[in-house]
Amino acid sequence: MELKKTPLYDEHVKLGGKVVDYAGWALPVQYEGIMKEHKAVRTAAGIFDVTHMGEIIVKGKDALEYLQYIFTNDLSKLTKNRIIYTFLCYPDGGVVDDLLVYKIDEDEYMLVPNAANTDKDFKWMIDNKKNFNIIIENVSDQIGEVALQGPLSEKILNELTEEDLSEIKPFSFKKDIIIADVKALVSRTGYTGEDGFEIYTSSEDIKKVWNSILEVGEKYGIAPTGLGCRDTLRFEAGLPLYGHEISENISPLEGDLKFFVKLNKEDFIGKEVLEKQDKNLSRKVVGFELKGRGVPRENYEIHKNGNKIGHVTTGYFSPTLKKNIGMALIDIAETEIGNEIDIIIRNKPVKAEIINKRFYKR
Incomplete structure (x- = not known):
C-alpha cells in the first residue's frame, strides 16, 4: 500500500529527512539526528510536521x-x-x-x-x-498543521504576525490570525513539555508557514524535527502515547490519568466500569529509573522477587537527564515511589527504582 504524504513531504526530502512509515504516513523520523533535534527543542526551538493528525x-x-x-x-x-x-x-x-x-x-x-x-x-x-x-x-484532508516547540517559539512566531501571541495562554487559541501572510488557527499547545504553538492552516498554505518559520527561526537556532525526538520529548515530560500508556486494554485510570476522567459528571460511555475500577484499581502506570546497566525497552517484563508484576510501556536513555528511565504498567501493590523492581533485560534482572513519571519539568 502506498504511504500517504503530507503537503510538506517534498520539504522533508529537501532537508535530508529520513522518511519512514508512521501509521501509513511517509514522515521524517529525524533529519540531523534525534539527540540534536531533542536538544534544539529543549534549548531553542524545533518545528514538526503534524499534518497527519486528524481534525x-x-x-x-x-x-x-x-x-x-x-x-x-x-x-x-x-x-x-x-x-x-x-x-x-x-x-x-x-x-x-x-x-x-x-x-x-x-x-x-x-x-x-x-x-x-x-x-x-x-x-x-x-x-x-x-x-x-x-x-x-x-475535515483532516483539508487541514495542514505544524508544531513549533521550544523556549524561543514565541520570539520566532512573533516575527511572522502582528498578533500579540502572549495573549494566547496555554490550552487556548486564536482563530483567523495571520501568520506569514496566511490565515491560521494558532493554539498554545504541544506534545514536548516545552512552551510552543500548534498552527493550523489550509493544506495549500502549510508549506509557506513551514518555510517562513524555518527562515526566521534560523538565527534563533531552530531545527526541523522528526518523529524520533517527538517521542523522547513527550516521554521525558511524562505524557502518554496511545498504544503504550493507554490503549483499548489500558484504561485512563490504569494509565494514571484520572484527572481527565470526571466520574462525578452525568453518564458517559465507559463510566460504569471506570467507577468500579476506581474503587479497586489493580495496576497503574508509573515512572522508573534504571540503577544497573542497559536500556529499558517497550514490553520488557518487570519482576519483583522473581514474579512478573508488569511490563515497560516506554523506555529510553533520556537525552536531557542522561539517565535510563521508563514508564511501566505494574501491579498496584508495587507502585510506591522508592520501591525497587527488576527490569528483565536480555534475560537478566536489572535493578530499577519507582520515581515520579514527570521526569522533566521546564
Missing part, C-alpha cells in the same frame, strides 16, 4: 450534550477559544483514543485525534451519534 468538526444544537456523552472529561467548563484534553472510551473502560477538543463557538468544536486513530474515532463517533442534533465532519 473532526462537531457542530449543532446538541454538540455539547453529545460530547459530554462520549468523552470522559467535563466539557461544560470549556469556554470559547479554550482547549481540553480528554478520552474517548469503550463501554469496558478501554481507550478508543486520547485527543484535544477546541471550542470554536457555542455549538461548534474541533477535535484533534491521533493520526492512526482518526478513521476509527470518526466511525466510533458516528456509531454513537444516537438522536443528537449534530453534524460530524472529518
